Amino acid sequence: xxxxxxxxxxxxxxxxxxxxxxxxxxxxxxxxxxxxxxxxxxxxxxxxxxxxxxxxxxxxxxxxxxxxxxxxxxxxxxxxxxxxxxxxxxxxxxxxxxxxxxxxxxxxxxxxxxxxxxxxxxxxxxxxxxxxxxxxxxxxxxxxxxxxxxxxxxxxxxxxxxxxxxxxxxxxxxxxxxxxxxxxxxxxxxxxxxxxxxxxxxxxxxxxxxxxxxxxxxxxxxxxxxxxxxxxxxxxxxxxxxxxxxxxxxxxxxxxxxxxxxxxxxxxxxxxxxxxxxxxxxxxxxxxxxxxxxxxxxxxxxxxxxxxxxxxxxxxxxxxxxxxxxxxxxxxxxxxxxxxxxxxxxxxxxxxxxxxxxxxxxxxxxxxxxxxxxxxxxxxxxxxxxxxxxxxxxxxxxxxxxxxxxxxxxxxxxxxxxxxxxxxxxxxxxxxxxxxxxxxxxxxxxxxxxxxxxxxxxxxxxxxxxxxxx
Ligand code: MAN
Numbered sequence: 012x013x014x015x016x017x018x019x020x021x022x023x024x025x026x027x028x029x030x031x032x033x034x035x036x037x038x039x040x041x042x043x044x045x046x047x048x049x050x051x052x053x054x055x056x057x058x059x060x061x062x063x064x065x066x067x068x069x070x071x072x073x074x075x076x077x078x079x080x081x082x083x084x085x086x087x088x089x090x091x092x093x094x095x096x097x098x099x100x101x102x103x104x105x106x107x108x109x110x111x112x113x114x115x116x117x118x119x120x121x122x123x124x125x126x127x128x129x130x131x132x133x134x135x136x137x138x139x140x141x142x143x144x145x146x147x148x149x150x151x152x153x154x155x156x157x158x159x160x161x162x163x164x165x166x167x168x169x170x171x172x173x174x175x176x177x178x179x180x181x182x183x184x185x186x187x188x189x190x191x192x193x194x195x196x197x198x199x200x201x202x203x204x205x206x207x208x209x210x211x212x213x214x215x216x217x218x219x220x221x222x223x224x225x226x227x228x229x230x231x232x233x234x235x236x237x238x239x240x241x242x243x244x245x246x247x248x249x250x251x252x253x254x255x256x257x258x259x260x261x262x263x264x265x266x267x268x269x270x271x272x273x274x275x276x277x278x279x280x281x282x283x284x285x286x287x288x289x290x291x292x293x294x295x296x297x298x299x300x301x302x303x304x305x306x307x308x309x310x311x312x313x314x315x316x317x318x319x320x321x322x323x324x325x326x327x328x329x330x331x332x333x334x335x336x337x338x339x340x341x342x343x344x345x346x347x348x349x350x351x352x353x354x355x356x357x358x359x360x361x362x363x364x365x366x367x368x369x370x371x372x373x374x375x376x377x378x379x380x381x382x383x384x385x386x387x388x389x390x391x392x393x394x395x396x397x398x399x400x401x402x403x404x405x406x407x408x409x410x411x412x413x414x415x416x417x418x419x420x421x422x423x424x425x426x427x428x429x430x431x432x433x434x435x436x437x438x439x440x441x442x443x444x445x446x447x448x449x450x451x452x453x454x455x456x457x458x459x460x461x462x463x464x465x466x467x468x469x470x471x472x473x474x475x476x477x478x479x480x481x
């Protein structure tokens with residue numbers, strides 16, 4: 012209860028109250044709530060660094076007494092002082108106290124210009140509302156992003172299982188083909204041996220017969236033709252021997268040119284028996300272009316004459332064809348396994364959330380270039396002329412140890428003219444869609460891209476957002 016008082020007394024009381032409000036507000040200007048305890052009104056004030064004690068009315072008196080500037084939080088008197096903008100409704104922050112009453116509105120609550128000619132408006136409410144709307148928008152994106160991320164993780168788990176099952180199946184097929192290959196290789200060798208043995212035996216018999224004076228031996232096998240053409244018996248047929256022994260079918264008088272002879276030998280100057288069978292022998296067998304001088308007709312094969320040899324050769328050919336078929340199948344499966352293993356060996360994130368990006372590509376046109384990012388594979392730059400330049404191949408995750416999955420490094424792209432090899436850093440940012448959002452080249456041939464995707468949304472961001480909102 013107020014005591015009764017005369018009008019004179021009342022004036023005095025009102026003046027004291029106003030003075031104390033004035034003094035108090037002068038003293039506490041520019042400090043935060045947590046610092047208020049240092050400025051509790053007493054007779055004297057201890058500089059916060061403890062270096063000096065001054066009378067309390069020297070606080071915020073526009074004269075700097077403390078080395079740490081703590082006696083002048085609300086004026087520009089101390090060069091190292093700092094002024095606290097309370098900014099109710101928005102974000103509080105410090106400004107250098109040199110900006111107090113400098114004619115520029117720094118605090119949104121206008122508290123830094125309390126004695127200036129500049130009419131600062133309190134814009135904290137509007138700023139706060141705008142920021143809260145932005146944060147709410149971000150929170151909505153984050154919420155939706157996290158929902159989509161969960162779906163992508165679940166899809167990733169299924170894809171991963173499918174790929175593992177596919178790998179197991181391929182492995183089984185590969186093992187089976189390997190067993191078949193072992194059998195077929197033996198079979199092919201056995202059949203070939205059989206056919207060769209029959210052929211050799213027949214050739215031997217013919218050569219014996221040929222030595223008899225009554226023989227009308229015609230060299231029909233590749234070996235005997237080879238021996239006939241190999242005049243110097245050195246185990247190979249040369250260009251000279253071809254020119255000496257062969258002539259064009261159309262004009263037997265005409266000698267073969269060196270180029271023609273080389274062509275008949277498959278592009279070389281000398282062939283052994285096996286190369287002979289693959290090259291010149293084939294030409295002689297068809298008899299279309301070239302023939303042995305003085306001989307009419309084409310050399311036949313032993314198989315054409317002997318049904319046993321014919322059967323053995325065709326069995327050997329079939330075995331070779333079967334082997335080739337299985338070898339091709341094995342090669343295909345082997346490559347599929349290798350590709351799949353390579354794909355499965357990539358780090359797709361702690362929950363394999365980035366797996367869905369594999370085999371996808373994203374494009375963005377920036378100025379005259381079309382940039383393309385194919386995650387876990389490569390980055391390219393296509394110019395208006397259609398030239399495609401590699402900006403790097405998949406290297407590794409490159410984020411900080413706390414969140415390594417927020418950056419990707421693509422390296423060893425095409426070398427830059429008078430510069431480094433092209434490299435690209437891809438920054439992953441949270442969004443509801445997966446898309447390439449920006450491409451920059453901050454320094455020559457070093458590119459930075461932003462890839463937006465729900466899988467980069469982090470629940471931690473949500474908590475931070477909510478906290479900043481509060
Ligand atoms: C091309 C592009 C550019 C790059 C220059 C460097 O024009 O790849 O991005 O800066 O080469 O010479």
